[in-house]
Amino acid sequence: MAAAVADDTDTPMSSINTTPLVDVMLVLLIIFLIAVPVAIQQINKLKIPIIETIESKDKVENLLLTVASADEAGRIPSNPDYTGSSRQGQCLVYYNNTTMVDSTTLREDAFKRLDDIVTRAGGVDVIMENPELIPEVHIRGDVNAPWSCVAGAIYNVQAAGYPTVGFISNPVEPGI
Helix, strand or coil: CCCCCCCCCCCCCCCCCCHHHHHHHHHHHHHHHHHHHHHCCCCCCCCCCEECCCCCCCCCCCEEEEEEECCCCCCCCCCCCCCCCCCCCCEEEEECCCEEECHHHHHHHHHHHHHHHHHHHCCHHHHHHCHHHCCCEEEEECCCCCHHHHHHHHHHHHHHCCCCEEECCEECCCCC
């Protein structure tokens, strides 16, 4: 490595100090070596927990979603021969638990719905003053639906502006 030697001329140094650049690159390399394996883990076994629940006081404005997947033969739940969600099946999201929608439609419909609620409440400032007026999204996910389907639904409703997403679980049966 060459070192600059002081001389009597007043010319500026033209060599670049690369030590900080190398230090930053080594730190980033270490961070990525640690972060990448964590980020690519797949969650294949998703079970809806069975817990003791308290009946919630749902607001009419809450958005209800059901997330499932097609069965192994590609059939959807409305088909009488449907055998249940498959981890390899196509993601199915039901808006307000009734209408099957794709990702784009989910995001657009959820945004329109939230925008209507905010407008009816008197605007963003009014709804932010009273957090009880802010609607939530409640997701009921099939036990065998791939986690990517649930994550996609969460992403789309949060992109539409819903700040709170919760999950609906099965209640504990008495005596268990």
